[in-house]
Amino acid sequence: MQEGTFMKPRHGHISESCRPISEILSLIGDKWTSLIIGRLRGEPLRFNELKRRVDGISQKVLTASLRALVRDGFVERIEYPTVPPSVEYRLTPFGHELAEPLSVLQQFALDNAGRMEAARAAYDARTGGEKPDRQKTQPIQPAAVP
Amino acid sequence: MQEGTFMKPRHGHISESCRPISEILSLIGDKWTSLIIGRLRGEPLRFNELKRRVDGISQKVLTASLRALVRDGFVERIEYPTVPPSVEYRLTPFGHELAEPLSVLQQFALDNAGRMEAARAAYDARTGGEKPDRQKTQPIQPAAVP
DNA sequence: CTGAATCCAGTCCGATACTG
């Protein structure tokens, strides 16, 4: 119990100033959390349904991410005591408030993908074909809209 | 040459869909990049001046982050061939476009820090004092506004 | 001053196996 249990440290010690910015940023900056929030906009989902929609996420990471979101008050976890266990996750009003500016950023990314790619190509050409070792970032799913 | 050279992979392989969202998100979600963008709003800065203002960042990470930002077209690097080398970094128009929605998110974080903390306290109380091992996120500097 | 290169601890997260 010291690794996949809660996650989201990411930002270590800095000066003495703000703190909440680093929390939000590390929240949306991790690999999956912002996608989870995107999928949860519009409708509550059960664990495995959510797992299917995010597609590619491991249950370990989904569990940990959801717990962090629940702890921070962005997601509500509702457990139905049915015979096969059933748990529903939904965005809280607070979570929807976060989802809104977040989707703006996602939309910006979608709208400007071409510009970024062009800038990178130009940069790589300028630096003389010496490709850096930055690994190509792999695809991800669109914002939400299921 | 395979580590501090270019950074920003973070998001590995996922399905076959979007990709740009993960790029932007991993870009701003890392420990320092969004702070750098925030400091660069309003005025261009030289390397060490920027390093001083971000305060706590190592030159290795600052160098790598700046290079990634330049490559993606968000920051322009201007080298003055003076006797002590002088390099200026400034946001491009594209960079300012990114900075805007980003600052909205930062403002959201500032405005809702209390709510997040309260939610966490409530959660920790509910789960019976069994504190999770999530490390307390440390402070960071405010948005920008120099 | 502006970086590049190396060393290295701490994290993230994917795969797999097991439980109520």
Next chain:
DNA sequence: CAGTATCGGACTGGATTCAG
């Protein structure tokens, strides 16, 4: 169905040292 436990590889980023 909804998790928990563990192993292991990959990546982040801090400190330090060296160079143009």
